[in-house]
Amino acid sequence: MVGNASRAAIVRNRRITGLSADVIAELVAELGPLWHERHQAKVASRPRKRAVGAGAKHRLVFVDRLLATLVHLRHGATHDVLACWFDVDRSTITRAIGEVRPLLAERGCTVSPGVRLRTLTEVVDHLGASGKTGIIDGTEIRVRRPAAGRQDRDKFISGKSKQNAVKTMVLTDADGRMLFCSPARPGSCADITHARQLGLASLLANGPAMEILADAGYQGLGAQTGGRVVTPPHRKSNKNAPDWYEEVHERQRKAHSSRRIRVEHGIAHLKNWRALARHLGRREHMSDIVQAVAGLLSLQQTADLTSARQM
Incomplete structure (x- = not known):
């Protein structure tokens, strides 16, 4: 030792x-x-x-x-x-x-001294009570390819990166502070499917009024949640669109992207922990690894914020 x-x-x-x-x-x-x-x-x-x-x-x-x-x-x-x-x-x-x-x-994500969020239900209740905006996004972590002949071997192949990966849903507040990381799912699972499987749509539809920003991978959740999930604007005209429409659409898209950029920063902080950059061990451990790192990151973020306020 x-x-x-x-x-x-x-x-x-x-x-x-x-x-x-x-x-x-x-x-x-x-x-x-x-x-x-x-x-x-x-x-x-x-x-x-x-x-x-x-x-x-x-x-x-x-x-x-x-x-x-x-x-x-x-x-x-x-x-x-x-x-x-x-x-x-x-x-x-x-x-x-x-x-x-x-x-x-098992510790969950720390949002203030003595207050932790362990489940998606607790996160939704926290955002509703505080009136803060949440931001969701999915991120992939590369893993080893399952052995040849193993059942469901192809389900880990991501349709986006064309690599073997697992996927987790990250939820931060508008400042980029970590609130929740979901258990890992195979990389072939779509972002919106993952959110539905976690019960996010039903929690928001029956929960308090709030705003959750998301990218185009979650389009469709807005209608299911009473407008609580906000995604980039749809293109209303695809053929022979006038120049002014292209300008307005691009401006709206960039404005939405600017509001949700903090979740990308949160994911970048997660990936600074090398265990999430590329995992070469057992895939069965990925859920614990992701949630452990998210809990440690949120704890340090809370400690830094508390220290800054006391100065």
């Missing part, structure tokens, strides 16, 4: 984990007891031939497990590299990341 000096250097340097020291301390205080409780429950639930507490002890304490997971998510470092860095076996790192990553994914 790493020494105290190395551990302090990892915590102190924000470039290594993408998080400030205060945020890491908050994660340790919150997740440490939860991890210990789940570990003890797992140990007590299986048949035993010796007393609880007997046998080999952990060489990797929880703080190091959390730091290894953060470095893996931030820089895409392989388990072999992390095992050498923390001076443990590769299987120890794999097990540690597999235990910590779901805890991070």
Whole structure:
């Protein structure tokens, strides 16, 4: 395991984990007891031939497990590299990341100190109560191609990028702050289909009045949600359109694009975490990875905003 000096250097340097020291301390205080409780429950639930507490002890304490997971998510470092860095076996790192990553994914997105959004229903209620504008967009993450002969092998091929990918729906506010990231779906799933499967149309149709900005991939949701989803304007004339119509249409399209550009910025911040740039591991872990990174990003955004207000 790493020494105290190395551990302090990892915590102190924000470039290594993408998080400030205060945020890491908050994660340790919150997740440490939860991890210990789940570990003890797992140990007590299986048949035993010796007393609880007997046998080999952990060489990797929880703080190091959390730091290894953060470095893996931030820089895409392989388990072999992390095992050498923390001076443990590769299987120890794999097990540690597999235990910590779901805890991070379950935290949800932090919108203010003590307030988190874990489900799409909570996000819709938050936007309705605050009167803020939301912005949605889909983003793709490249993954390995399924093995030959596997059922539904082609469903991961994206119709947009023509590559094997998974897709997630990102929802931010008008300032680009992360509010929600959906579980991952195969890349062949259309943006509007994904939104409907998540129940967004029914939540907005039966929910409070609000405005959700979206791109052309979501055209059709506006009619289903009573105009709550706003998409780029349709072309009313496709043949022999006068010059003034082309100018008006282009101006309206650019105005809409300018309003929803913040969600692109939010997605760019997500992709700064190398685990989401291209994933070479198991596709089954992508939902936890996406939601874990979104939760960490929103927590740091909230901490930075709170610190700026106090200055």
